[in-house]
Amino acid sequence: GESxxxxxxxxxxxxxxxxIINCAYSNSASDYFIWYKQExxxxxxxxxxxxxxxxxxQGQRVTVLLNKTVKxxxxxxxxxxxGDSAVYFCADYPNAGGTSYGKLTFGQGTILTVHP
Amino acid sequence: DTAVSQTPKxxxxxxxxxxxxxxxxxxxxxxxxxxxxxxxKFLKIMFSYNNKELIINETVPNRFSPKSxxxxxxxxxxxxxxxGDSAVYFCASSHSGQxxxxxxGTRLSIL
Numbered sequence: 001g002e003s004x005x006x007x008x009x010x011x012x013x014x015x016x017x018x019x020i021i022n023c024a025y026s027n028s029a030s031d032y033f034i035w036y037k038q039e040x041x042x043x044x045x046x047x048x049x050x051x052x053x054x055x056x057x058q059g060q061r062v063t064v065l066l067n068k069t070v071k072x073x074x075x076x077x078x079x080x081x082x083g084d085s086a087v088y089f090c091a092d093y094p095n096a097g098g099t100s101y102g103k104l105t106f107g108q109g110t111i112l113t114v115h116p
Numbered sequence: 117d118t119a120v121s122q123t124p125k126x127x128x129x130x131x132x133x134x135x136x137x138x139x140x141x142x143x144x145x146x147x148x149x150x151x152x153x154x155x156x157k158f159l160k161i162m163f164s165y166n167n168k169e170l171i172i173n174e175t176v177p178n179r180f181s182p183k184s185x186x187x188x189x190x191x192x193x194x195x196x197x198x199x200g201d202s203a204v205y206f207c208a209s210s211h212s213g214q215x216x217x218x219x220x221g222t223r224l225s226i227l
Contacts (some may be wrong), residue, residue: 045218106158
């Protein structure tokens with residue numbers, strides 16, 4: 001079946017380092033990708049998204065890279081802070097401009113721990 | 117002024133009982149969702165309603181019945197609760213094809 005998955009289930013970094021979280025997807029019809037952050041006891045929170053006609057998108061301290069050739073997505077967090085500690089999910093929307101009606105497929109999740 | 121709010125936040129009940137979880141969004145979105153997150157943090161969609169109409173119904177036991185009285189509300193009723201229903205249930209909303217906004221979850225524990 002189609003799936004969106006993550007290479008590394010856990011990532012530990014020091015405060016101030018840059019973090020990279022990876023995600024592989026298998027659905028060739030995927031055309032819209034979203035990164036979510038989930039803190040303990042909270043719901044997933046939107047971080048950044050990217051459409052398949054782009055290969056890079058930047059936000060505040062975050063950058064998402066999309067490599068459609070190898071079906072790979074990454075989230076880069078610059079100058080990681082303790083407040084960035086959370087579980088990070090990539091999610092995939094197939095045919096987002098069509099009739100998928102928001103059927104997001106979530107990846108496994110990566111636990112990011114930032115040490116002061 | 118919480119965007120997506122769910123009640124209750126915690127729900128502890130016995131096997132065989134019937135319970136409901138309520139969800140409301142004040143974002144003006146036309147689509148609402150229910151997700152289940154298991155103990156390994158895996159998130160899976162259960163249902164989706166667009167303008168009060170059911171559009172996604174994943175392989176979910178028919179003991180689960182969503183109800184959308186209006187575009188801003190999507191409730192989830194669960195009959196004959198089983199041990200395997202223990203999980204965190206998230207409500208979300210969005211405009212079609214846009215990022216979904218999630219509530220903070222309802223932690224359901226079955227004794």
